[in-house]
Amino acid sequence: MHAHTMPAKKARFIPLSDRKAYHRFEDVIGCKWSTLVVAAVSQGVTRPGELERYIPGISTKVLNERLRKLVDFQVLSRTEQSGLPARVDYALTDNGTKLAALLEQVRLLNAQHPDPAS
Amino acid sequence: MHAHTMPAKKARFIPLSDRKAYHRFEDVIGCKWSTLVVAAVSQGVTRPGELERYIPGISTKVLNERLRKLVDFQVLSRTEQSGLPARVDYALTDNGTKLAALLEQVRLLNAQHPDPAS
DNA sequence: TCGAGTGGGAACCTTTTGGTAACCACCCCC
DNA sequence: GGGGGTGGTTACCAAAAGGTTCCCACTCGA
Numbered sequence: 001m002h003a004h005t006m007p008a009k010k011a012r013f014i015p016l017s018d019r020k021a022y023h024r025f026e027d028v029i030g031c032k033w034s035t036l037v038v039a040a041v042s043q044g045v046t047r048p049g050e051l052e053r054y055i056p057g058i059s060t061k062v063l064n065e066r067l068r069k070l071v072d073f074q075v076l077s078r079t080e081q082s083g084l085p086a087r088v089d090y091a092l093t094d095n096g097t098k099l100a101a102l103l104e105q106v107r108l109l110n111a112q113h114p115d116p117a118s
Numbered sequence: 119m120h121a122h123t124m125p126a127k128k129a130r131f132i133p134l135s136d137r138k139a140y141h142r143f144e145d146v147i148g149c150k151w152s153t154l155v156v157a158a159v160s161q162g163v164t165r166p167g168e169l170e171r172y173i174p175g176i177s178t179k180v181l182n183e184r185l186r187k188l189v190d191f192q193v194l195s196r197t198e199q200s201g202l203p204a205r206v207d208y209a210l211t212d213n214g215t216k217l218a219a220l221l222e223q224v225r226l227l228n229a230q231h232p233d234p235a236s
Numbered sequence: 237t238c239g240a241g242t243g244g245g246a247a248c249c250t251t252t253t254g255g256t257a258a259c260c261a262c263c264c265c266c
Numbered sequence: 267g268g269g270g271g272t273g274g275t276t277a278c279c280a281a282a283a284g285g286t287t288c289c290c291a292c293t294c295g296a
Contacts, residue, residue: 011172013173014163014173014174018154018157019173021225021228021229022154022157022221023154025153025224025225026150026153029148030144030147030150031148032148032253035140035144036132036140036141039132039140040132047272049271049273054129054130054132055131055132056131056132056137059254059255061256061274061275061276064274064275065254080273084262084263084264085262086261086262087272087273088274098227099224099227102223102227103143106217107139107140109213109216109220110143149284150283150284167241167243177286179246179285180284180285182243182245198243202241202242202294203241203292204242204293205242206243
């Protein structure tokens, strides 16, 4: 235990590893549209233009930013196809597949509960 | 199927119910510190002052905003104890317990992957 | 009067975020 | 020259978010 003067069952602070993990999750998924991009790719929509049309309301700029960040965080992988016009495919990594499964469960959870009263 | 001229297996847009669920998730969890607040409550830290000390870096103002929002979204419940000084406890609802379990899995997922190269 | 504890809010400010509009690259065709 | 397609970036801006600082309420004790 890292808190040598506290009761053994209660830490003084939330563990640093927890903090890092949750802040990282915030960085990856906390941004608007990120969950929808991951969900869309897991539903088989893999090309940028298709994603832009499939997700109403998203802008080209934000879509590209999310894709880049999701690739950086190894949730998605990016593959350029040969030939023209240019063609790119995004796909879930192993890590991304697991995250998408968790997001799917969150979606089901949310579907069971109405919005809060406004 | 709602797209009567598209191939049956590919919808034109991500379903509205999906969009609503994911946007709701963004609202609840997308804000900085929300995941850490839920995690801390699930680890048994239930009082506002304790939460503030347990989560380094969080401000009183933001903690209170997150708590209010998490109560509004029925992730947490709030109970005022009788007596003085004032004492309040927050607890996970059934819905919140399920969400916390999912966040715990996300945390484990993240723990297995290093940060992206900067 | 001061200190302490509990819980919580508002004004102000800086920083961050997301959208708009225009632009870029590579091609094709008229 | 114009149109179209693919994919992607940048400047600018308004809005939102989060932190700081100070304040409020209720009590108790010195």
